[in-house]
Amino acid sequence: MKVLATYSIKGGVGKTSAAVNLAASAALAGWNVLVWDLDPQGAATYLFRTKAKVKGGSRALVSQRRSLLDAAVATNVANLDLVPADFRYRHLDLQLHDTKGSTRVLAELIQPLAGSYDWVVLDCAPSISLVTEGVLEAVDILLVPVIPSALSVRTVDQLLAFVDGAHPDGAQLRRFEVVVFFSMVDGRRRLHREVLAEQPERHPGLVALASVPMASIVERMGVERAPIGSFASGTKAALAYAQLWEELQGRWPDP
């Protein structure tokens, strides 16, 4: 089992779209996939047409009275289950703070899923918090969407400084890998094109080759309430997510 989290300090950069579409691509490829919507706003939960409610809320999960397997519900995509968001997740930080070994709690909740799922995808809220530290303890792959602008690229450096700083042994012994991909790319903008051309070469292995275009069809997911592949499979955006998935699958062929 591999645990992948879509994460960014900034909001509105395409985390949830990436989580939902990559999870759907993985499920379509035959893997058993679980998405855990950790964002109290519950955008992924909404896209999967599911009620944003977990019995007992985040407290039941943090106290491990309720397992993620019990909380998982099926989605309309075969092989893809969801642990829905719950508005009570906004207290997750405080609840973790009050729990012994707070940064290990999420990892401990996820670990028993290994017999049932091949991929677990965490859709994280845009913040740096105790939940983020918990996510970093749990993940194998941290997938970071970035808009190809100078300022956004700078946030990647900040993020790397944070994730490496969070680990006492630093980057060399960090147990997860960071993959950055460019999101909301506007091919008409010269700056986007330039960043796109130079960054993968400057950061081999860190920056994915596939990038996701700025496209209205991605926004349409909110209307269709389904992964893009379900209603617009031939579009550029759908192909971009499929390509990104292929790239991840190529690096981690046997989760």
Added chain:
Amino acid sequence: MGRAHTQPADPPEGASTKPGPVAFTFIATASAAKLAARVGGRAGRPFEVERTWLDTFDWRLWNQGLALEVDRGPALNSATLRSTGDHRVHWVQRDGEVPVCAEDLPPGPWRRSLAGVLGIRALVPVGSEQVQKTEIVCADGEGKTVATLMWERVGSRPDQGQGRERPAPRPVARVRLIPARGYDRTARELAALLVEHAGLVPETAHPLEQAATHGLRPGQDPGKLRLVLAPGMRADDALRHMLSTLFAVMGANEPWLASAPDTEFLHDYRVALRRSRSVLKQARGILPQEALDEWRPALRDLQVRTNAHRDLDVFLLEFDGYRAAVPQVGEGDLEPLRDLLLRHRRVEHAALVSYLDSEEHRSLLARYRAFLSSRAGQDRPVSDGSTPDETRPVDAVAAGRIRRAHRRLLRSGAAIGDASPAEPLHELRISGKELRYLLELYGSLYDRAVLGGVVRELKALQDNLGEFQDCEIHAQRLHEYASELRATADVPTSSLMAVALVAQVFIDRQAQARAAFAGRFTAFASRHNVRLLDRMLTKGGGPG
């Protein structure tokens, strides 16, 4: 060579897999459209699929409570693993290749749930039916699917019933209610509604029980001997019954020898053949001498045709073990040997398939079948004087035959000392096999618990003798293969040395088995074990 000592497969990783919620199956009387209207669901367009159930020939999935269902049609290609009892869906795979062997299982759900179950055996079709499916989706107010009703009209069942009578297939509609994970309560309510208001009747039997092909019955290993003899039965009838049962085992496996999805079809075929030869060997005075003179050499010749093939199967099954036994050998050094074994096996396989397809073999089978069917009744052959024991009760005959074989084994074993050559040990192995077959063939006449104890002791001795002889054969063949490889220009010296090292491993193992023989035999021949056998034969008593 006996059954290969392959490494056990990975433990069943699927043990912790959480399947979907309990599903329900019903016999439907309402049409799909009516049903959809009743549950407020959306019915899709009907589509045809050919459904095939896959399992190992000895039903390893079924015996674990699993059924692997593959639907193929213009609109759908899917594989679904379900529980047989509560029909829970473990996983669904769309548009993928269906693997055959454990080693081909792709990572993910297939490997997680099946690697530990398949072991040495391959997935083969064990049942089939034509199905017209209509999917009825039941969704909540958000458009989220909470359950799926699959309405299935079952049509003809192609390729079924070889060797098994069954009534002509009658089209039925089956409804499967598959709840989405997390919506169990909704599904239970829906199930109650279907029964109370739509007239659906829960289906009690699993569909595969009707749809099994090739004369198979779910859960019953066609390679396993199921022989029940009644005390007092005429000896000649009992022997013909044994031979007919063994012939049926051969017949179940023979159609698979050409495609050979796994090695165990040939293995089980050979075991049934070897047991048949053993029955014939013990049949003097019971079955006509003329028949014995014909069938003993005929079955021996048939067995000989399969020997080299089986030896090569065992070599290849154990190949990965060779590498582990000689860790000093470089990566790839043993590959020329593997290629050579595969080449030889291809040749042996082609020869066997060609023979099985020949008029000579078909004629042999027809004549043997006729011989076996000439039993009690008008077609019983007139005694030619060679069968004084034909009417004796089988239990009396069995006890005599078993005692004689046991005495011979004890006598021959006791004569083997530390300095004895290999030959008497090989002969002792054959005597051990004969006693083992007699115990198995006449086993239904005796107390099962005592019989189990006797067989266990004998098996421990047989394992030792088997290891001794198999290692000798392996080492000898490896030297022959090394000579063959040496004659090939492009085989590197490192590969020849690797083969020699593997041969040495077998020579060492053979020496260890030889050293352990005396202890094993003493244990087998202990007074306690001799009494155990004697008590079993004296007491009889049928299955305990």
